[in-house]
Amino acid sequence: xxxxxxxxxxSCKNFSEDGxxxxxxxxxxxxxxxxxxxxxxxxxxxxxxGERASDEDIRISVDQNDWFSMKxxxxxxxxxxxxxxxxxxxxxxxxGLSKGQHKVALTVATRTAYIPVxxxxxxxxxxxxx
Amino acid sequence: MSKIKMAVSLYSLQDxxxxxxxxxxxxxxxxxxxxxxxxxxxxxxxxxxxxHVSDETVSEFKSLLTKNDLKxxxxxxxxxxxxxxxxxxxxxxxxxxxxxxxKQANSLGIHLIRLVSMVPYWVIxxxxxxxxxxxxxxxxxxxxxxxxxxxxxxxFIEEMKKVNSPYVGLVIDTGIFCRRLPRVVRAYEGSIxxxxxxxxxxxxxxxxxxxxxxxxxxxxGFSEGFKAAMKSEHDKMSAPLLDGYENYxxxxxxxxxxxxxxxxxxxxxxTQEGPEFSIDFKGLLQYLHEKDYDGYVACxxxxxxxxxxxxxxxxxxxxKMFLNYIGGCLKEIQG
Numbered sequence: 448x449x450x451x452x453x454x455x456x457x458s459c460k461n462f463s464e465d466g467x468x469x470x471x472x473x474x475x476x477x478x479x480x481x482x483x484x485x486x487x488x489x490x491x492x493x494x495x496x497g498e499r500a501s502d503e504d505i506r507i508s509v510d511q512n513d514w515f516s517m518k519x520x521x522x523x524x525x526x527x528x529x530x531x532x533x534x535x536x537x538x539x540x541x542x543g544l545s546k547g548q549h550k551v552a553l554t555v556a557t558r559t560a561y562i563p564v565x566x567x568x569x570x571x572x573x574x575x576x577x
Numbered sequence: 578m579s580k581i582k583m584a585v586s587l588y589s590l591q592d593x594x595x596x597x598x599x600x601x602x603x604x605x606x607x608x609x610x611x612x613x614x615x616x617x618x619x620x621x622x623x624x625x626x627x628x629h630v631s632d633e634t635v636s637e638f639k640s641l642l643t644k645n646d647l648k649x650x651x652x653x654x655x656x657x658x659x660x661x662x663x664x665x666x667x668x669x670x671x672x673x674x675x676x677x678x679x680k681q682a683n684s685l686g687i688h689l690i691r692l693v694s695m696v697p698y699w700v701i702x703x704x705x706x707x708x709x710x711x712x713x714x715x716x717x718x719x720x721x722x723x724x725x726x727x728x729x730x731x732x733f734i735e736e737m738k739k740v741n742s743p744y745v746g747l748v749i750d751t752g753i754f755c756r757r758l759p760r761v762v763r764a765y766e767g768s769i770x771x772x773x774x775x776x777x778x779x780x781x782x783x784x785x786x787x788x789x790x791x792x793x794x795x796x797x798g799f800s801e802g803f804k805a806a807m808k809s810e811h812d813k814m815s816a817p818l819l820d821g822y823e824n825y826x827x828x829x830x831x832x833x834x835x836x837x838x839x840x841x842x843x844x845x846x847x848t849q850e851g852p853e854f855s856i857d858f859k860g861l862l863q864y865l866h867e868k869d870y871d872g873y874v875a876c877x878x879x880x881x882x883x884x885x886x887x888x889x890x891x892x893x894x895x896x897k898m899f900l901n902y903i904g905g906c907l908k909e910i911q912g
Contacts, residue, residue: 448882452595480591481621486660521662530622531595558662560655561695561723 449478454553454570455533461543461576468543470504471576474533478568479557482530485515485523489565492554493538504539511535544576579911580871581862583903584615584650585896586841587623589878592890594623599893601638605645607893612900615650616642617691617839617875620681628677635684642686650873651689651748651839654678656696672703675715679704683711689838690715691748694723698736701745708744715745716838721752722790722821725829737836746838749830750877755822755855757783759845765883766819770811778806779819788824793817822855827864834868845880847898851905859906866910874903 458474473493477483491507493500506514509526514537528534536553552571559566585608593599599607601623608616620627624634642649656674658666666674675692682690692700692715701715708715717733724730737745763776779789792800799807799816807813830837846854862874876899881892 476595480588481619481655482625482627483621483657484660486662487657489662524660527626529625530591531597558659560657560659560693 449566449568450570451568452476452478453555453568454551454572456572458533459551459572459574462537467541469541470537470539471544472535472537473551473553474535475553475555476533477528477530477557478555478566479559480530482527482532483557485509485520485526485528487558488517488520488528488534489556489558490554491517491536491556492552493536494550494552494554494571495544496550500538500540506537506539508535508537544574546576549574549576579866579869581865581907581911582614582873583612583900583907584617584648584873584875585613585900586617586619586651586653586875586877588617588619588653589876589881589896590892591622592881593892602641605641605647608896608900609645609647611897612904613647613876615648615873615875617651617653617873617877618649618687619653619655620678620685621655624685628674628681630681630684638685649685649687650875651691652678652682652685652687653691653693654682655693656700668699671697672700675700675704676707679707679711679713679715682713688713691839691841692717694718694720695727695729696733697729698732701733701736701740705740705742705744708742714743714838716748716836717746718748718750718841719753720750720821721755721823721843724753724823724825726794734833734836746836747833748839748841749833749837750841750843751856751858751861752821752843753823753825753829754827754857754861755783755788755824756857757855758819758822759855759880759883761846761854761880761883762819762822765885766815768885769815770809771815772806772808772812774806774808775803775812775816775819778803779822783824786824788820788822790820790823793820827861830864830868834870837870837872839872840865840874841877842874842899842903843877843879844895844899845878845883847895847902851902853899853902858903859910862903862906862910876900876903 455474462472508514551574554569556565556567844853
C-alpha cells in the first residue's frame with residue numbers, strides 16, 4: 448500500500464568517511480501517512496543482489512548529523528521522521544558496493560497508532576555504482 | 578434549518594504534498610478556489626514538529642488561512658500508544674500526549690480534535706479540564722470496521738454520554754455508509770493478486786443489504802461461502818482486510834446526533850456522472866438536512882492509496898469533483 452513511498456529514485460550511492468569508502472546509503476519516504484518519532488520505525492531491511500545486510504550494520508538519520516543503529520532508534524522519541532522528508536539510511540560496509548549494476552531492495556516498516564500490524568513497504572531498484 | 582458547510586481534509590492531497598508537487602500554501606489555495614469553506618489537517622502530516630510546532634509554523638499556518646479565507650475546522654490527532662517497541666504507554670503518558678495536542682490545536686486556532694478510532698474512553702475525564710481551558714472539543718472517530726459494534730467505541734460512547742460535556746463528541750466517517758465495495762479497491766487488490774471470487778462474494782453481501790463486517794460477526798469468522806471464495810493463501814491474508822466498508826442505514830445516527838461534531842466524507846471515487854461510486858452522499862446530506870445538522874462535512878479522499886501501478890495520482894481531480902458535486906447537492910437541498 449505504501450510501496451510507492453519507499454526508496455527514493457537515484458538516492459543509492461557509496462559514502463565516504465575520513466577519506467575512505469565506508470558503506471552505501473539511500474533515502475526513503477515514510478510508509479505511513481503522517482510523521483512519527485524514530486522509535487516507531489519497526490524495522491528496515493536492505494538486500495543487495497539477494498543478500499540481506501545485517502541489522503547491526505544499518506544506521507538511520509533524519510538530519511544526516513545524528514545517526515542511530517536500529518537498536519538505538521528504539522528509544523529515540525525526540526527526533527521525528529516528518530511526512531514529506533526523507534529518512535537517510537546507511538549500511539556500513541568497507542569499500543561500499545562494487546562498481547557496476549546491483550539490485551537493491553529496501554524494506555521499511557513503521558508502527559502505527561491503531562493498525563495492529565506494522566505498515567511495510569518494499570521497493571527494489573536497479574542501481575549503478577560509478 | 579441545516580447549516581451544512583464544505584471542508585477538505587488535507588489528507589486528501591497527501592501524495593501531492595509528499596512528493597512536493599504542492600506545498601501547504603498551494604493546497605490551501607486549491608481547495609479554496611474549488612469551493613471549500615474550511616480545512617481539516619493532520620498536524621503530524623503537514624506541520625513540522627507537531628505536536629510542538631514552532632511559533633513560526635503557527636504564524637505561517639494562520640496567515641495561509643487568513644489569505645485564503647478558510648476556517649481551520651478540525652485537527653486529526655493520533656495516540657502513539659506504541660511509541661516504544663518494548664511496552665505500551667501508560668495511561669498517564671497517553672493523557673499527557675493528548676494534552677499537548679489540545680494545546681497545539683488551540684495555538685493553531687482549531688477548536689475540534691478528531692481522536693483516532695480505538696482511543697480509550699479513560700482519556701475523557703482527565704482531558705476535560707484542558708478542553709475547557711483551551712476551548713478544544715475532543716471527538717472520537719467512528720470509522721468503518723471500528724464503528725458502533727466495537728467494544729472500544731461502545732465504551733467511549735458510554736462514557737461520553739455519562740460525562741455529557743459539550744467538549745466531548747463523535748466524528749462520523751462515511752465509510753460506514755457504503756452501498757457497495759469501491760471498485761477502485763477491487764481493481765487495486767485484484768491487481769496484486771486477490772481473486773475475483775472474493776469480490777463477487779462481498780458484492781453479493783452488499784446486494785443483500787449487508788456487508789463483510791456483519792458477515793464475519795454473524796459467522797464468527799469466515800462463512801463457508803467466503804471460505805469457498807478464497808482460492809489462495811494471498812486471498813486468506815487479504816480478504817479479512819476488506820471488512821472496512823460497512824453498510825449502515827443513516828438512522829443509526831439518530832441516537833448520536835446531539836454528540837456529532839463533524840463528518841469525514843470518506844470517498845474513494847467520485848464518478849464522471851457526479852456521485853461517489855459506493856456512497857450516496859446526496860441521500861446522507863438530505864438526512865442531515867432533515868435533522869438540522871449545523872457543521873462541516875469534510876472531503877476525505879482515500880482512493881489515492883488504491884492507485885494502480887503506473888497510473889497517475891487523481892487527488893486533485895477527485896477533490897475538485899467532490900466539491901463540485903457536494904456543492905451542487907447543498908445548493909439543491911439547503912437553497
